[in-house]
Amino acid sequence: MKRLLASTLVIMMLAMLAVACSSNGGKESGSEGKNNTNNSEASGEPTKYPIETDKKLTYWGEINGNLIGVKASHKDIPFFQQWQKKTGVSLEFTAPPTGQTKEALNVLLASGDLPDMIEFNFLGDFPGGPEKAINDGYILKLNDLIDQYAPNLKKFLQDNPDIDKMVKTDNGSYYAFPFIRGDEYLRVFQGPIIRQDWLDELGLPVPETIDDWTTTLTAFKEKKGASAPFTVNSKPRYFNDSGNGAFLGAFGVNRGFYQEDGVVKFGPAEAGFKQYLGLFRDWYAKGLIDKNIATADTKAVDGNIASGATGASVGNAGGGIGKWQPLVEANDPKAVLVGAPYPVLNKGETPKFGQKHQAYASEGTVAISASAKDPILAVKMLDYGYSEEGRLFFNFGTEGESYNMVDGYPTYTDLLMKNPDKLAPAQAISMYARGSYNGPFIQDKRYAEQFFALQTQRDAVVTWGKTDAAKYNLPPITPTPEESSEYATIMNDINTLVDEMSLKIILGTEPLDAYDSYIAKMKQLKLDRAIEIQKAALERYNNR
Secondary structure: OHHHHHHHHHHHHHHHHHHHHHHOOOOOOOHHHHOOOOOOOOOOOOOOOOOOOOOEEEEEOOOOHHHOOOOOOHHHOHHHHHHHHHHOOEEEEEOOOOOOHHHHHHHHHHHOOOOOEEEOOHHHHOOOHHHHHHHOOOEOOOHHHHHHHOHHHHHHHHHOHHHHHHOEOOOOOEOOEEEEEOOHHHHOOEEEEEEHHHHHHHOOOOOOEHHHHHHHHHHHHHHHOOOOOEOOOOOOOOOHHHOOOOOHHHHOOOOOEEEEOOEEEEHHHOHHHHHHHHHHHHHHHOOOEOOOOOOOOHHHHHHHHHHOOOOEEEEEHHHHHHHHHHHHHHHOOOOOEEEOOOOEOOOOOOOOOOOOOOOEEEEEEEEEEOOOOOHHHHHHHHHHHHOHHHHHHHHHOOEOOOEEEEOOEEEEOHHHHOOOOOOOHHHHHHHHOOOOOOOOOEEOHHHHHHHOOOHHHHHHHHHHOOOOHHHHOOOOOOOOHHHHHHHHHHHHHHHHHHHHHHHHHHOOOOOOOHHHHHHHHHHHOOHHHHHHHHHHHHHHHHOO
16 A cells, blocks of 8 residues: 555656646746747747837937937937847837946936846946846846857857957856957057157157157157147046056056066056156156146147147047047148057067957947846847848948948948038947947947048057057956955055056156155055955956
8 A cells, every 4th residue: 555655646746747847848937937938939040130029128328429419319310220120129218328327327226127228338337247237136147048049149259269258257157248349450449649740840750769759749849839749638537548558558567457477467556657657757847748737638638739739649540540630630731640659668679568459348238137028039139230230230330321332342321421411420420330339249340441531540550559468458357246345445545546646746746756655555555455356357267
């Protein structure tokens, strides 16, 4: 009887299990089940666009700065109108105030009323990083969703393991649809800029060494009457556009953390930074630097360059040379701006540092919120940007409108390059495509070849790319959620101290030797602990 009873119970349990399995498709209940929709199945096959659906998704993201004052909302921008048509997915947009995305996101998260998709830099701007955003229930871990419903992105990451390593957390979590710079050419776009026509007039070569620069800036002041021979944007941080290594890189340091021979270092705490401060202190005292350098913003820099008060700066190929060339030509038709090499101490040396971004940029990436009504539909829509058709659309817009295929080359039309409404190319491209800024797609080199309309811009990118920056720059590492608050507190205090130190020494309100006391203060503010956190993060990244 006992054996009979036991057998009966086993049979009943198996029957109940079979019924349970058949009722949920053989899948366990939980988050995976939540991600399914009635009309979507995991196939791993490319999605056919446009998708046939009557669902509307919500999308939160900042409007590109090029379009501020041009269009009031996403729904008025042709690119976003076409994106919905091409994917078949209708979107309802919300845009945070420009420049206030972090503050706006905090309000959004506190409200608990989250959109389906969030365009935000969770790697760089979310306290604790993307893993914490996942753990706190704000955004979804996308591994299973990408594996099943984003074949275009999945294939790209499989084919590019170095980039795959960048776009996930130390725990292996995919957290957003990434922005990828698809070519080395796209990763360099900033460096020193100088008036070539002044050099020619004065019989001077393009400066390469620090001594060359001292000679050149002195000549600009004395022989060209430049009241601010060198100036640079100092907003939001002092010498904001030189942190990648312009000038201070000649002394073997940059403005932040870097790696050298397996050791993580913080540039302002290294001896080379004192040498840099000494150089700029001397230049400032001699009137070779803008006397208002401490407060100079982009408007002030633009004005100085346009008027001829300035002959050299640091800027981008597009937003620097591209913007400034017509400004200087308006006052002097013979004016020519060119890119100069990153300075070195000795002629023939390769610059140690310079601006060079990683293939993965965490700005413009799009996460799917944990409150998303239909995560699978959102994934399928976002995967469009990594398909062949989607890559053309994101970079160049709509064929026949914003570009035409000319001998197999997607060529921007006059609507973008000679806009009838007098929009600059950067603005017009931002209206009809996203090639000129970031987003959930793979950026195409052919966008930049056309956006850099001037030969001087294209030459500058090549010149600025001749550095060893890739050897020393840190990859996209992150503290753990537990380390994040501690690290942020330490570095907020240290960065404030470094800015204060730099200004006081360069402007002459404190002696150069005051630098040593500032090093002691950095130690008191736990710089060693910040370096320790960065080192641990680098080790975790290398082990991904």
